[in-house]
Amino acid sequence: MDLNNNNAPAIIDEDHRGPIKTFQYIVIKVGDEQYGIDINFIDNIVRMTPITRIPKVSEYLKGVINLRGEVIPVMSLRLKMGLPADVITKASRIIILKSETEGNLGVIVDEVKEVVTLTEFEIEDVSPDVKDVRANFINGIGKRNNNELISLLDLSTITLEDNINA
Amino acid sequence: MDTSQYLEIFLDETKEHLQNLNTSILELESEPENENTINEIFRAAHSLKGMAGTMGYKRMQDLTHNMENVFSEVRNGSIKIKSEMIDILFQCLDALEEYTDNIQNTQDEGTNDNEPIIKSLKAIIDSKGESVGEAAAPAKEEAKASESKSDDASAGGTKWDNVKLDESQMDVLEEAKKQGKNVFGMNVEIQEGCILKAARAFLVIKAIEELGEIAVSDPPTQDLEDEKFDMDFTLMVVTDNSMDDLVNAAKAVSEIGNVTAGEFIPDNNVSFKKEEATAAPKEEAKAPETTAPAPTTTAPTAKAAPAGDKAQGGKAEPKKAGKPVVNRTIRVDIEKLDNMMNLVSELIIAKNSLVSATNAANAAAGTNSTNEQIEYLESVTTNLHESVMKVRMVPIESVVSKFPRMIRDLQKTLGKKMELFMTGEDTELDRTVVDEIGDPLMHLLRNSADHGLESAEVRKERGKPEVGSIFLDAYQEGNNVIIEVRDDGNGIDVEAVKAKAIERGVITPEQGAIMPDKDIINLLFNAGFSTAKQVTDISGRGVGLDVVRSKIESLSGEVSVKSELGVGSTWTIRLPLTLAIIQSLMVVVGGEKYAISLGSIETIETIEPGEVKLVQNEEVINLRGNVLPLIRLNQILENESTIGPDDAMCVVIVKKGDKMAGLVIDELIGQMEIVIKPLGKYIKQAKVISGATILGDGEVALILDTNVMF
Numbered sequence: 058m059d060l061n062n063n064n065a066p067a068i069i070d071e072d073h074r075g076p077i078k079t080f081q082y083i084v085i086k087v088g089d090e091q092y093g094i095d096i097n098f099i100d101n102i103v104r105m106t107p108i109t110r111i112p113k114v115s116e117y118l119k120g121v122i123n124l125r126g127e128v129i130p131v132m133s134l135r136l137k138m139g140l141p142a143d144v145i146t147k148a149s150r151i152i153i154l155k156s157e158t159e160g161n162l163g164v165i166v167d168e169v170k171e172v173v174t175l176t177e178f179e180i181e182d183v184s185p186d187v188k189d190v191r192a193n194f195i196n197g198i199g200k201r202n203n204n205e206l207i208s209l210l211d212l213s214t215i216t217l218e219d220n221i222n223a
Numbered sequence: 224m225d226t227s228q229y230l231e232i233f234l235d236e237t238k239e240h241l242q243n244l245n246t247s248i249l250e251l252e253s254e255p256e257n258e259n260t261i262n263e264i265f266r267a268a269h270s271l272k273g274m275a276g277t278m279g280y281k282r283m284q285d286l287t288h289n290m291e292n293v294f295s296e297v298r299n300g301s302i303k304i305k306s307e308m309i310d311i312l313f314q315c316l317d318a319l320e321e322y323t324d325n326i327q328n329t330q331d332e333g334t335n336d337n338e339p340i341i342k343s344l345k346a347i348i349d350s351k352g353e354s355v356g357e358a359a360a361p362a363k364e365e366a367k368a369s370e371s372k373s374d375d376a377s378a379g380g381t382k383w384d385n386v387k388l389d390e391s392q393m394d395v396l397e398e399a400k401k402q403g404k405n406v407f408g409m410n411v412e413i414q415e416g417c418i419l420k421a422a423r424a425f426l427v428i429k430a431i432e433e434l435g436e437i438a439v440s441d442p443p444t445q446d447l448e449d450e451k452f453d454m455d456f457t458l459m460v461v462t463d464n465s466m467d468d469l470v471n472a473a474k475a476v477s478e479i480g481n482v483t484a485g486e487f488i489p490d491n492n493v494s495f496k497k498e499e500a501t502a503a504p505k506e507e508a509k510a511p512e513t514t515a516p517a518p519t520t521t522a523p524t525a526k527a528a529p530a531g532d533k534a535q536g537g538k539a540e541p542k543k544a545g546k547p548v549v550n551r552t553i554r555v556d557i558e559k560l561d562n563m564m565n566l567v568s569e570l571i572i573a574k575n576s577l578v579s580a581t582n583a584a585n586a587a588a589g590t591n592s593t594n595e596q597i598e599y600l601e602s603v604t605t606n607l608h609e610s611v612m613k614v615r616m617v618p619i620e621s622v623v624s625k626f627p628r629m630i631r632d633l634q635k636t637l638g639k640k641m642e643l644f645m646t647g648e649d650t651e652l653d654r655t656v657v658d659e660i661g662d663p664l665m666h667l668l669r670n671s672a673d674h675g676l677e678s679a680e681v682r683k684e685r686g687k688p689e690v691g692s693i694f695l696d697a698y699q700e701g702n703n704v705i706i707e708v709r710d711d712g713n714g715i716d717v718e719a720v721k722a723k724a725i726e727r728g729v730i731t732p733e734q735g736a737i738m739p740d741k742d743i744i745n746l747l748f749n750a751g752f753s754t755a756k757q758v759t760d761i762s763g764r765g766v767g768l769d770v771v772r773s774k775i776e777s778l779s780g781e782v783s784v785k786s787e788l789g790v791g792s793t794w795t796i797r798l799p800l801t802l803a804i805i806q807s808l809m810v811v812v813g814g815e816k817y818a819i820s821l822g823s824i825e826t827i828e829t830i831e832p833g834e835v836k837l838v839q840n841e842e843v844i845n846l847r848g849n850v851l852p853l854i855r856l857n858q859i860l861e862n863e864s865t866i867g868p869d870d871a872m873c874v875v876i877v878k879k880g881d882k883m884a885g886l887v888i889d890e891l892i893g894q895m896e897i898v899i900k901p902l903g904k905y906i907k908q909a910k911v912i913s914g915a916t917i918l919g920d921g922e923v924a925l926i927l928d929t930n931v932m933f
Contacts, residue, residue, distance in 0.1 A: 111902070111906055112861045112911065113911060114906055121923050122923065159903070159904045160901075160903040
């Protein structure tokens with residue numbers, strides 16, 4: 058925890074009127090970068106299973122899987138972000154994101170590393186950068202005490218259709 | 224007392240009664256003398272009043288009460304049904320519907336007192352001239368058997384003396400008297416505004432039973448439990464205790480008003496008197512007892528207050544006729560059925576996986592030891608599925624029964640003469656489909672009434688009957704249900720549609736020139752398209768037909784129209800019978816498994832490459848005289864076919880309406896019962912795929928939507 062923030066309780070109370078908010082993220086690896094996904098949006102993490110291809114859909118939609126009797130669409134985070142296609146390894150996982158309105162969605166990631174807890178002071182907002190496609194998927198940067206950076210994924214833009222497919 | 228737990232039931236039943244009333248009043252309009260209908264209406268109004276009262280909806284109760292009064296008069300024959308009356312009654316129903324809607328939305332009936340309607344209803348009663356004085360008393364009473372007895376009571380004697388007894392009851396009371404026991408008559412009044420009358424009555428009876436034996440109860444205890452009584456009931460008790468004990472015990476129950484009691488003297492009771500006086504044949508006297516809920520006797524005695532007996536005679540009759548046969552149905556929450564359906568789906572998936580596992584095991588071992596058991600399991604699951612499906616099926620009647628009323632109203636608003644003829648109301652569809660089908664049907668009917676039918680003058684000119692006809696026909700055809708809305712009106716003016724389409728920029732004039740009429744008519748289903756020259760309340764805001772189509776398509780159905788100018792139009796809705804589980808043909812294309820609904824498959828053919836011809840650069844085959852387009856599925860599905868160009872092709876012939884096409888596949892797997900699973904909203908772009916299913920080995924296979932390939 059960042060000591061600087063803890064030393065100024067008066068300011069905190071004035072600004073936020075309450076206890077320090079904390080958020081839990083699952084840290085995943087896609088390509089060379091680390092990303093965080095808000096744990097509240099995650100239904101499940103499963104190992105790679107056979108994916109049934111669906112014709113005539115965007116390339117990043119890899120198909121559907123059978124998750125305990127339910128058919129769940131799966132997309133490639135790499136392709137969605139404009140990275141080279143996935144190389145499926147033993148570490149590859151499918152993270153099942155839950156959505157009340159749209160139904161669940163699986164996301165293929167290279168590796169799931171750990172769960173971290175960040176306070177609101179360890180999260181910095183980012184302004185969307187039109188030049189960098191990948192930055193559009195991020196709504197914050199998490200800083201950990203060892204100065205490690207975690208890009209926090211904006212799930213609403215990830216689940217949005219076709220924003221980079223053009 | 225919290226009544227919210229009864230709200231659901233109340234709403235359900237109220238809607239049912241309102242629907243009944245709507246239908247009955249319509250019937251009454253054409254047959255004003257039909258006694259059965261009048262009785263039916265009276266009963267429905269009476270139940271509504273009772274229910275509204277129980278739930279504490281005073282305004283609703285008041286309105287139904289006034290309505291009931293009118294019908295009580297109609298039943299007595301002192302009012303004749305007239306057309307203005309029907310209009311007022313319909314206003315009444317609309318007002319009641321408004322209350323119901325309010326209650327559904329806010330749990331409150333709203334503040335509209337509907338004074339004008341009540342006034343009109345009262346005016347109807349008052350307008351019947353000299354008969355007012357005579358019939359006013361029974362009209363004010365709730366026209367219930369027990370109530371008319373209160374007339375008797377006021378006429379003379381105590382209530383229990385006017386309770387009619389059957390033979391065995393008389394024997395019991397006489398016997399008790401002989402044994403020197405106390406026999407008391409009690410009349411218990413329940414306080415006005417008490418919500419659970421039945422519960423109060425039950426508590427009173429329980430308290431009394433602790434002190435003595437209840438020999439007679441009027442109304443019978445069963446009716447008391449069912450709340451089939453007004454504000455009071457009468458008991459005759461055989462006891463060793465004193466009268467005061469009984470009265471105090473009854474009064475100890477809360478929400479109980481006045482309790483009167485007195486010694487029962489057989490000679491004062493009407494039944495005992497009557498027995499002496501007439502000695503009427505007992506068999507006859509007993510017969511109606513079994514059918515009528517309230518104890519009544521057939522032989523009216525001249526002595527017992529004539530007005531009361533007259534009313535009772537009139538009332539007993541409809542009760543006999545109207546006592547519905549014991550209902551063999553129960554209400555089930557649709558969620559429970561959905562849950563059951565899901566479990567059946569799971570079972571079928573499990574069965575499929577068992578089948579594939581056993582087949583693999585058998586193949587490995589070279590035996591077929593478990594085949595019989597598997598086949599048995601298959602037939603059981605198939606039957607189970609069918610039964611659950613049937614449970615979910617409801618007749619479309621619940622939706623279409625409101626249409627005659629709607630057409631009647633439209634007739635007045637549009638100033639056209641028209642009649643609606645319906646057939647096949649008993650056609651059954653999945654509950655979820657029936658719930659959704661109402662609006663599209665209503666729209667098509669309104670469309671026919673507004674745009675289709677001509678005005679009476681025009682019709683006359685054209686040599687048609689002045690009264691336009693709209694038909695609504697429903698029937699089952701294979702795995703589909705067809706609903707047709709047909710009118711004998713003007714039909715669709717293709718040129719007008721074309722002009723409109725060009726004006727709106729939907730098509731170019733060049734396109735319009737070469738477009739077949741059929742396609743032009745189909746443009747009507749495009750968004751924002753209405754050919755009505757005037758926007759009316761009824762239809763023609765241009766939000767109609769495209770909504771109809773998208774709704775039908777969301778139910779996996781399709782809608783089409785055929786029309787002949789000057790003769791009329793036919794709108795056809797085709798809906799699948801079931802949504803969740805279908806029989807399908809499993810095929811392989813490019814190494815991937817796909818399912819095709821068996822319902823859309825005509826035949827399966829083997830075609831040699833030489834039989835494929837080219838027409839306008841499209842591949843076609845000639846199948847027994849029919850030229851069909853050939854669709855190579857591997858091209859649509861964007862994968863590599865495993866058959867060579869010179870190999871014979873396996874072609875699945877599919878149909879859509881009267882069109883057919885041949886789908887080239889690589890390999891047939893066979894027929895299979897599959898459970899349709901939605902693909903989720905992310906994959907809505909995949910038009911050729913209508914869903915997915917899970918195979919026995921856990922693999923996901925996609926279901927092809929052959930309809931979009933035409």
